[in-house]
Amino acid sequence: MKLRLKLLLGTVGLLALVLGICAAVLISASFDAMMDSQRASALRTWNSVRTTIEVVGASGSGTDSADLQRALRAMENGGRALWDGVELMEGERRVYGAGVDPEAAESQAGSCLITAFRRGETHYLQLSGTVSAGGRELELRLVSDITAVYEARAAQLSVFRRLLLAALVIGAAGSWLMATLLTRPLAKLGRASRKLAAGDLSSRADVKSGDELETLAREFNAMADELETSMGKMRDFVDRQTAFMGSFAHELKTPMTSIIGYSDLLRRSTLTEEEAREAANYIFSESRRLEALSLKLQDLILLKKEDFELTPTEPRALLSGVVRVMRPVLTRTGVTLRYRAGEGRCLLEPDLVKSLLINLVDNARKAMDNGGAIFILAELTEEGCHFSVTDNGRGIPEADLARITEAFYRVDKSRSRAQGGVGLGLALCDEIARLHHGSLTVRSVLGRGTVITAELKGGRA
Ligand code: ATP
Ligand code: MG
Numbered sequence: 251m252k253l254r255l256k257l258l259l260g261t262v263g264l265l266a267l268v269l270g271i272c273a274a275v276l277i278s279a280s281f282d283a284m285m286d287s288q289r290a291s292a293l294r295t296w297n298s299v300r301t302t303i304e305v306v307g308a309s310g311s312g313t314d315s316a317d318l319q320r321a322l323r324a325m326e327n328g329g330r331a332l333w334d335g336v337e338l339m340e341g342e343r344r345v346y347g348a349g350v351d352p353e354a355a356e357s358q359a360g361s362c363l364i365t366a367f368r369r370g371e372t373h374y375l376q377l378s379g380t381v382s383a384g385g386r387e388l389e390l391r392l393v394s395d396i397t398a399v400y401e402a403r404a405a406q407l408s409v410f411r412r413l414l415l416a417a418l419v420i421g422a423a424g425s426w427l428m429a430t431l432l433t434r435p436l437a438k439l440g441r442a443s444r445k446l447a448a449g450d451l452s453s454r455a456d457v458k459s460g461d462e463l464e465t466l467a468r469e470f471n472a473m474a475d476e477l478e479t480s481m482g483k484m485r486d487f488v489d490r491q492t493a494f495m496g497s498f499a500h501e502l503k504t505p506m507t508s509i510i511g512y513s514d515l516l517r518r519s520t521l522t523e524e525e526a527r528e529a530a531n532y533i534f535s536e537s538r539r540l541e542a543l544s545l546k547l548q549d550l551i552l553l554k555k556e557d558f559e560l561t562p563t564e565p566r567a568l569l570s571g572v573v574r575v576m577r578p579v580l581t582r583t584g585v586t587l588r589y590r591a592g593e594g595r596c597l598l599e600p601d602l603v604k605s606l607l608i609n610l611v612d613n614a615r616k617a618m619d620n621g622g623a624i625f626i627l628a629e630l631t632e633e634g635c636h637f638s639v640t641d642n643g644r645g646i647p648e649a650d651l652a653r654i655t656e657a658f659y660r661v662d663k664s665r666s667r668a669q670g671g672v673g674l675g676l677a678l679c680d681e682i683a684r685l686h687h688g689s690l691t692v693r694s695v696l697g698r699g700t701v702i703t704a705e706l707k708g709g710r711a
Contacts, residue, residue, distance in 0.1 A: 253429065253432075253433055253436070254426065254429040254430060254433055257425050257426075257428070257429040257432075258422055258425050258426050258429060260425075261421050261422070261424075261425035262418055262421055262422050262425070265417060265418060265421040266414065266418060269410075269413075269414050269417055270414070273407075273410040273414070277403060277406045277407060277410065280402075280403075280406065281399065281402075281403045284399045284402060284403075285366075285396070285399060288375055288394065288396045288399055289364055289375065291394075292333075292364070292375050292377050292392065292394040293362065293364070293377060295332045295333055295377075295392060295394070296362055296377040296379070296390065296392050297362075298332075299322070299325065299332075299333075299336070299390060299392060300379070300381045300390055302321055302322075302325065303318060303321070303322075303338070303381045303383045303388065303390060304381060304382065304383055306318055306321045306383065307381075307382070307383020307384035307385075307386065307388075308383070308384055309384075315340075315345045315346070318338065318345060318346060318383060318388075319345065319346045322336065322338065322346045322347070323346075333392045333393060333394055334374070334393050334394055334395040335347065335374075335391075335392070335393030335394075336390075336391070336392055336393070337389075337390075337391040338381075338388055338389070338390055338391075339388065339389040339391070340386060340387070340388050340389075345388060347391075361379055362377050362378065362379035363377070363378050363379060364376070364377050365378075366396070371397070372395060372397050373395070373396050373397045373399070373400050374393050374394065374395060374396065375393070375394045375396045376391060376392070376393050376394075377391070377392045377393075377394075378390065378391040378392075432463075435455075435457040435459050435463040435464070435467060436463065438455045438456065438457055438467070439455045439457065439463075439466065439467055439470060441455075442454055442455035442470065442474070443455075443470065446474055446477070451474065451477060451478040451481055452478065453474065454471045454474055455467040455470055455471060493656075494657050494658075497657060497658035497673075498547070498657075498658070500658075501543060501658055501672060501673070502540070502543070504667075505536035505537070505539050505540050505543075506536075506540075508532055508533070508536045509532075509533050509536050509537060509540075512529040512530075512532045512533050513529075513533055515529050516529050516530070516533075535670075538670070539667070539670060539672065542670065542672055543672040543674070546672055546674040546675070546678060547674065549605075549678055550657070550674060550677060550678055550681060553602075553678065553681045553682065553685065554681065558599045558602065558685055559599065560597040560598055560599055560686070560708040560709070561597065561598070561599070561600065562595045562596070562597060562711030563595060563596065563597070563598050563600045563603075563711075564591075564594070564595050565591045565592065565594075565595075565596065565628035565630065565635050565637070566591035566592075566593070566628065568591075568598075568600055568603060568604060568607070568628070569589045569591050569607070569626055569628055570589075571604060572589075572604055572607045572608055572611065572626070573587055573589060573626075575604075575608060576608060576611050576612075576615075579615065580611075580615060580624070583615060583618070583621065584620065584621030584622075585614075585615055585618055585621055585622050585623070585624060586621075586622075586623045586624070587611070587623075587624045587625075587626070588623070588624070588625050588626075589625065589626040589627070589628070590625075590626075590627050590628070591627075591628035592628060592629050592630045592635075593630075594630045594710070594711075595710070595711040596630055596634045596635040596706070596708065596709065596710050596711060597634060597708040597709040597710065597711055598634065598635070598686055598706055598708050599682075599685070599686070599708075602682045602685065603637070603682065603686075603704075603706070605678070605682065606637070606678070606679045606682045606683070606704055607626065607637060607639065609675040609676070609678060609679050610637075610639040610679060610702050610704075611624060611626070611639055612675065613675060613676070613702075614639055614640075614641035614643060614700070615641075616643075616666070616669045616671065617641055617643025617644050617645070617699075617700065618641065618642075618643040618644070619644070622641060622642050622643055623641070623642055624639065624640070624641045625639075625640045625641075626638070626639050626640075627640070630710065631705075631707075632710070633687075633707040633709065633710075634686065634687075634688065634705075634706040634707045634708045634709055634710065635706055636703055636704070636705050636706070637703070637704045637706070638701055638702065638703040638704070639701070639702050639703075640699065640700070640701045641699050641700055642698065642699040643699055643700060644696070644697065645694045645695050645696040645697050645698055645699055645700055646661055646692065646694040646696070646700055647661065647696055648694075648696075651692050651694060654676055654692055655676045655677055655679070655680040655690055655692075656677065657673065657674055657677040658672070658673040658674065658677075659673055659676075660673045676690070676702075679702075679704065682704075683704045683705065683706060686704075686706035686707060686708040687706075687707040687708060688704065688705040688706045688707045688708075689704075689705055690702065690703070690704055690705075691703045691705070
């Protein structure tokens with residue numbers, strides 16, 4: 251059952267019950283009061299008739315009923331009748347009057363018995379009791395028509411029924427209106443949540459009722475915001491994963507095609523010694539690239555999984571280690587390497603940061619054709635430390651800057667491949683910076699050089 255209908259039925263039921271009880275109490279109290287007044291008035295009449303009979307009886311012969319009959323007739327004819335029926339009995343003998351209910355006419359000696367009875371649509375009150383008149387014991391019965399009291403009660407009931415009907419109609423309309431106002435925000439919330447469940451993540455409930463329902467709607471909207479953000483992130487993640495898998499498959503395909511082609515050539519044809527060496531060289535270099543690819547991929551996967559511990563490290567010591575590893579390769583290609591490091595220690599994972607710097611220096615080296623200069627700067631900051639690697643190599647076109655840290659993204663694919671690159675170096679560096687709560691920024695001028703900065707925010711020691 252709908253809330254609106256429940257509210258309506260509840261209100262109407264409650265209204266009917268309360269009004270019914272109130273009306274029953276009021277009408278019954280009013281009826282009792284009218285009956286009491288009728289009884290008191292009838293009793294006064296009975297007492298005055300009794301007194302008359304006693305006086306007439308005492309003054310008369312005592313056996314003659316004519317005086318009594320005269321007196322009673324005079325009372326009946328003297329203006330308005332005080333009763334609607336009278337009967338004066340002496341034992342079984344009727345002295346005066348008729349038409350009184352014999353069953354309701356039981357009397358009690360010395361006192362007056364009041365009984366109510368009904369004849370068809372007419373209601374009566376009967377008073378009966380014994381009267382002594384000049385030594386005679388007489389039974390006086392008076393009947394009074396009290397139908398008016400019952401008619402008044404019926405009229406009150408009829409007015410009440412009409413009032414109740416009007417109250418119920420007004421109450422029903424009012425409760426329907428109130429229920430509509432109350433349930434409108436709920437309907438809005440319902441519509442919004444149905445849309446959300448159907449996949450419309452932008453669906454929100456616009457409720458401005460200034461009550462608990464508005465708070466509920468605000469909480470619903472906050473939940474929907476959260477859901478939309480999480481779903482957006484999840485979709486991005488899935489897109490990135492799909493792109494990654496596509497690139498990975500592509501990266502595998504090229505060396506595999508070379509390896510299969512050259513090994514087939516070795517297998518089928520009779521090659522000269524020179525040609526066979528060349529084929530073997532291709533197979534070797536492509537296999538090395540596959541190996542490098544799988545190693546870097548493994549590193550990347552490990553980085554995403556593992557929880558690393560940051561330790562207090564001196565950037566200066568770290569840089570001298572990197573320089574020691576890289577200098578022989580750089581010297582061979584005519585590249586100079588200098589570095590400067592600030593004093594102090596910061597929190598980082600030394601092996602990972604070393605790997606990051608080696609990757610950056612290796613990229614800088616590969617960006618130079620005929621010698622050049624690389625400069626590494628380590629600075630301590632409030633949040634940790636910055637490492638920047640500057641080179642005066644060929645630089646990176648502006649259009650490529652935003653995508654340079656994506657896995658397998660390379661500016662010049664064939665050049666990178668020829669230099670043994672697989673396009674995962676900067677993706678690794680970015681992941682390492684992220685593990686240090688930081689990020690990687692790339693600034694470059696084509697033909698002039700590049701500065702890549704890793705902002706690490708692991709903290710200071
Ligand atoms: P890998 O590092 O996996 O062996 P890679 O060096 O080609 O291969 P990344 O280190 O991810 O891959 O670099 C991506 C691309 O960014 C490089 O191929 C190169 O085109 C460009 N790049 C990176 N660093 C520089 C730089 N200092 N100067 C110019 N180009 C750069
Ligand atoms: Mg690289």
